[in-house]
Amino acid sequence: MGQEQEQERALLERVPSGLFIGGKWREAADGGTFAVHDPATGAVLTQVASATADDGRAALDAACDAFPAWSTTPARERAETLRRAFDLVQERADDLALLMTLEMGKPLAESRAEVTYGSEFLRWFSEEAARVQGRYGPTPEGTGRMIVTRHPVGPCYLVTPWNFPLAMATRKIAPALAAGCTVVVKPASATPLTTLLLATILEEAGVPAGVVNVITTRQTGPVSEAVLTDPRLRKLSFTGSTAVGQSLLRQAADGVLRTSMELGGNAPFIVFDDADLDAAVEGALAAKFRNTGQACTAANRFLVHSSVADDFARRVTERVEAFCTGRGTEEGVVIGPLIDDDAVERVHALVEDAVARGAVLRTGGAPLDGPGSFYPATILTDVAPGSDVLREEIFGPVLAISTFDDEDEAVRRANDTPHGLVAYVYTRSLTRGQRMIERLESGMVGVNAGVVSNAAAPFGGWKYSGLGREGGAEGIDEYLQTKYTLTGDPFA
Structure with missing residues (x-):
């Protein structure tokens, strides 16, 4: 085995193969696994856990349990956690780039560029976390005072694609955590390894148990249905094809979920x-x-x-x-x-x-x-x-x-x-x-x-290309909901 092959094998051995639920690595409920392939050779890189519907529900349980504490964590603390994650991604840039090239196939120079781009969402939203604001003022009639406040939407389900394994994960996870939300992340089955390694980095950065949960699976339909039909879920973010996005929107309609959809283009x-x-x-x-x-x-x-x-x-x-x-x-x-x-x-x-x-x-x-x-x-x-x-x-x-x-x-x-x-x-x-x-x-x-x-820019489309925006000042809004309070006139 040559030096490059040894380096690749050593990296793959450092990547967890299980599900990350409630701050712990575990096997799938039925012990199932699936293979991750190198598209440049067809060779099997490794085997990872294939979550069941029960695992999906367990991940949502963990996100719901962690939500009260994380949503009330001071914004500055959430910001510092995301900034530590940014620094750690920078330190692990070589590992992340090589891993993306192995499981997705892109040239190593482009993988390095994706690490730069993807890590920037962690830094950008670490800065946005402390900028969530409301407003206060009199009603036009002068009969009371309006208070407008912003609050995290709640537990979120984030479905990421295979073509940008790091950037699509950080583009969703970072604003969610900045806003005070907890998440269940389901990476594409073709490229789950980068997200699994990212989970270890987020844990090292100090993200509390249950705030970020990662479930890899070949049973996408049953797992997603189990999560989407749970009334505790409040947000769905998906990047992928228009056809799959339309199907997920139909499922999200029953729960009246907040949705962000970054779909196909032409x-x-x-x-x-x-x-x-x-x-x-x-x-x-x-x-x-x-x-x-x-x-x-x-x-x-x-x-x-x-x-x-x-x-x-x-x-x-x-x-x-x-x-x-x-x-x-x-x-x-x-x-x-x-x-x-x-x-x-x-x-x-x-x-x-x-x-x-x-x-x-x-x-x-x-x-x-x-x-x-x-x-x-x-x-x-x-x-x-x-x-x-x-x-x-x-x-x-x-x-x-x-x-x-x-x-x-x-x-x-x-x-x-x-x-x-x-x-x-x-x-x-x-x-x-x-x-x-x-x-x-x-x-x-x-x-x-x-x-x-x-x-720093709002990413998203019109028409069949999607709903909502990721990135920019607009990106954190997708994970916030607005509350209006009227108080009586204090001078009456």
């Missing part, structure tokens, strides 16, 4: 004829190929003005053909594996449909042989309207280009989707940029920027 990337093409190409590569295209914010439809489309396509193709594809731990790798073989088949089907409808394949376009779930960076041009690759979220390294002739057409086509998470615009015109901000039906817009995510 982001347009619009390049106008006056754009700085060098900047547009750099933005396109970042917006499309970050995380091997497996991001809800990934640019999905490239709408390029007909006068610059050929030049743009030539430039991105030259850059993409130089990409190195391989296991994320290898030096220089830009494109890692997709999460599994089903993802490869789905992406390839989208490419085949586009080509069958007349699209030109510039590079890539076929699954790679050998172990692992690899699909190469792919460029398509002349993509016809109605192609599946323009209508569905690709979630893979495929850059599909079609053309437009004027601004109105670009706006119409960009908005022609039930989704509205993010949109990207490249133009040198300030006034055009301002118009696009106003006209695009999207919760986030990048103007001459290919990456928009920031812990």
